[in-house]
Amino acid sequence: MRFGFGSRLRHLRLQQVLAIAAVATAVALPVVLISVGSGVSAHELSSLENAGYQIVVSAAGVHGIADAHNLSERILGLASVTAASPVLSVTIDAFPAGGGSTPVLAEGVVPDEFTPTLGPAEKGLFPDPLPLGDPSDATHFANGTYTGPATDDVLVSSPLADAKGIVNGSKLWLGPTANESGAVEYNVTGTFGVPPTALGPTGVFAIVLPLSNLQVMSGVAAGANASVNDGADTIEVAVSGPAATNQTALEHVRREVQQLVPYYEVSSLDSEAQQLQAASGVLIGFYLALSSVALTVGLLFLALVLVRRVESDRRSIGIRRALGLPRRWIAREIVADGLLLASLGGVLGVVGGYLIVRALATWASADVQLAAQWAIFDPGTLVAIVLGVLALALLASGVATRAALRIEITEALR
Amino acid sequence: MNRPAAPAIELARVSRTYRAGRPEAVPALREVDWTIPAGEFVSVEGPSGCGKTTLLNLIGLLDAPTSGEIRWDGVPVGSRTDRERARLRLEGVGFVFQRFYLLPTLTARENVELPMRAARVPRGERTRRAADLLAEVGLRGKEATFPHQLSGGEEQRVAVARALANRPGLLLADEPTGELDTTNAGAILALLERVRADRDATLVLVTHNPEVARRARRHVTMQDGRISSDVREA
Known part of the structure; x- marks a missing residue:
């Protein structure tokens, strides 16, 4: 001392x-x-606060939302709503031209609705507009009959493209299982970047294709064999005006959406942020x-x-x-x-x-x-x-x- | 700070017993009655274990009697609080121990300054006084030296300087020359005698060495926890 x-x-x-x-x-x-x-x-x-959408419609269970195209149209009809993007996420198998197969995270989207729901950080990662051939996915969907011509266009993530030597114009076969005989030929029309994330799946090997194509491939399109007709996981809803900045106004829109789909969960990103x-x-x-x-x-x-x-x-x-x-x-x-x-x-x-x-x-x-x-x-x-x-x-x-x-x-x- | 006057000390039927883990109490001091007038030089002699150090500890308020009463200038000190007893020791008593008991991590100057710091002596005053005291005990130039760098005689000189730091009226020395050679012992005793005389302080010197005891004016001898003789020179 x-x-x-x-x-x-x-x-x-x-x-x-x-x-x-x-x-x-x-x-x-x-x-x-x-x-x-x-x-x-x-x-x-x-990430949540900077997302391009403010409301999410979801349902319990796999591909729980049915009639996704129609519901999205009805939500889009509400005042303040600028985009309603149904999204279906499924793990499928991809078969590149070089041979072999790889599991990929596939996202089925309606191109014209998907782009407005991207946040500022994501916008730069995707081509705008999405080069998937059918902007509203209406042609192939054909009012739920799935009888229209499919574009068979697909976007691949940059890590997947780099790993498998896939470039714009490449052919890529996609199927619901590792059995190549059931795979469908797609045209690669672009690539997209993968945002970094520390929570949840990273989706490094991912693809984006028209919603109706993925619905058919994964068995949630229509008909007696479909588990869900016109299925999707979520509908992401973008709003404008006061609802985009004011929590009370957003809550009002959320309630309007909830009235349209009382059997699904409708939450605002504000509450998710909380x-x-x-x-x-x-x-x-x-x-x-x-x-x-x-x-x-x-x-x-x-x-x-x-x-x-x-x-x-x-x-x-x-x-x-x-x-x-x-x-x-x-x-x-x-x-x-x-x-x-x-x-x-x-x-x-x-x-x-x-x-x-x-x-x-x-x-x-x-x-x-x-x-x-x-x-x-x-x-x-x-x-x-x-x-x-x-x-x-x-x-x-x-x-x-x-x-x-x-x-x-x-x-x-x- | 004014120097406290040397207190007259009285012991009335003072006993001290120790237990310290033993089943039976061991008496170290047995009903001692004793008076030390202010300014006296007293030696306390006796064989090992006769109670000399216990007596000194009680007089210096390092310990409390098991029974009996100790008075300073007629005032009982046994009932004082621990804080008051510490204050009395700090300002009224200067201790010189056989084993010096300097603090090893402090320099000679810091050791001498320590009691003054506790007594809130202003920095300039205590620095000057520490230098003067070290010079007085013959250690000028050794102010920044640590105890392990000093000889035994020098360490005891620092201890004497520390004991004098707050100008106490009572100096208590417990075998101060016990670990010193003859030359250093003589020098330390001469120093204690001189500072006692200069300051008109009371000096109680415990020793088992008759040669050392002879330097005092009053000689007390102890035996089995009692004062067996008390002789004052004419």
């Missing part, structure tokens, strides 16, 4: 260095978890709980080191008390030691946590890299973590101080 801060630093012992390391480790964990967790949540929230925020809050709470366990272990270690130091400094404490130094001096020195160790550990932990996140963003697997790149280092949160550590360090110092003040002077000087 010395007079000043600098003197204390010069007299760090191995146990104290280990205590600093323990606190630093305990702090680095919440820094990594909370910065990455809140970064991913914020990114997903931003749900996501709530889920993020739960997740951050879980991280904090996990972190508090780490911090408690780190601070218990600190308390142990401080108590051991008091034991090894028994004589020194006895001398101080014999000289008449007040108890608060002894307490102040122990608390200063505890706070110094915790502060050093806290700062090292914050720096260490930052460096770990940077390392993850550089050297981890692709998904983790992406999540680490989105990490948010909120100064308020970091300060709160360090202040929390200092508060716990005060408790740890209190334990050591109590032990120090119970030392009998005459015993200590023997």
